[in-house]
Amino acid sequence: MTPIPLVTHGECPHCGQPLLGLATARCSHCGRSLVPHFESYPSVASRLAEMAPGWTVAMLLDWVRPRPAQLAWVHQNQQWPLLDHFVSNGLWEAWQRWERTRRTRGVSLQLDEVHLDSVHLVGLGEWQDWAQVRIHGHRASFEWSLHSHLALSGSTSPAPFTELWWLQPTGAPIHAAEIRCPSCGGEAAFNQRACGYCGIGVVRPLGPWQLARVQVLQEGLGETAWGERGTEGWEWVMENLTC
Ligand SMILES: [Zn+2]
Ligand SMILES: [Zn+2]
Helix, strand or coil, X not given: CCCCCCCCCCECCCCCCECCCCCCCEXXXXXXXXXXXXXHCHXXXXXXXXXXXXXXHHHHHHHHCCXXXXXXXXXXXXXXXXXXXXXXXXXXXXXXXXXXXXXXXCEEEEEEEEEEEEEXXXXXXXXXXXXXXXXXXXXXXXXXXXXXXXXXXXXXXXXXXXXEEEEEECCCCHHHHCCECCCCCCECCCCCCECCCCCCECCCCCCCEEEEEEEEEEECCCCCHHHHHHHHHHCCCCCXXXX
16 A cells, blocks of 8 residues: 655644644644744745745735835825725725724824834635735824824834734736836835826726735733724624635
């Protein structure tokens, strides 16, 4: 009888046991985190390239890095449709609804001074196409009164936050990662309405990845009432994304 070879994706750097899946960057034997080792497994690279041809782990992490600050900008400026480029409609529309609800109460959620400490790939769907990244950084995150302009809760100076982001490849080509003028091809910033070179209105194509779900693991300094509200406000589970 021919032995059936055990399919593994690499070895745990802590206990040496084989890694049997890619869905979570945690060893199923010793329970320890495989981050950042996970990112260098050849099978991680090949699975990522399979779901999003041409993409490497480094490219994906580079693509993610500017997004938290862009999200904060949209929150400050209420330009929700700009998020079409990298956030699923269902998710940004839910954020917009929550912000509208806050505003009917005379408050607004502000995100500011975003600084990223690390972005790591922490999971890849093996049967469905999704990548999970963990973002750790600092930001000011608070609710403030639209009338008194005073912060009501949260932290007005940068405090630690950790989020898990589920990203789905859209099939859009890699060059769609950059926002360019449809007329002269000049590069445009995420929040730019008109081309800085020729003045033509900038079209924001669907980007190569869409953020489908965000889970806040940490916001601020711990288990405050704000942390609970923040989680409720930011987490939105996409029903057809099972992982
Ligand atoms: Zn292990
Ligand atoms: Zn132009």
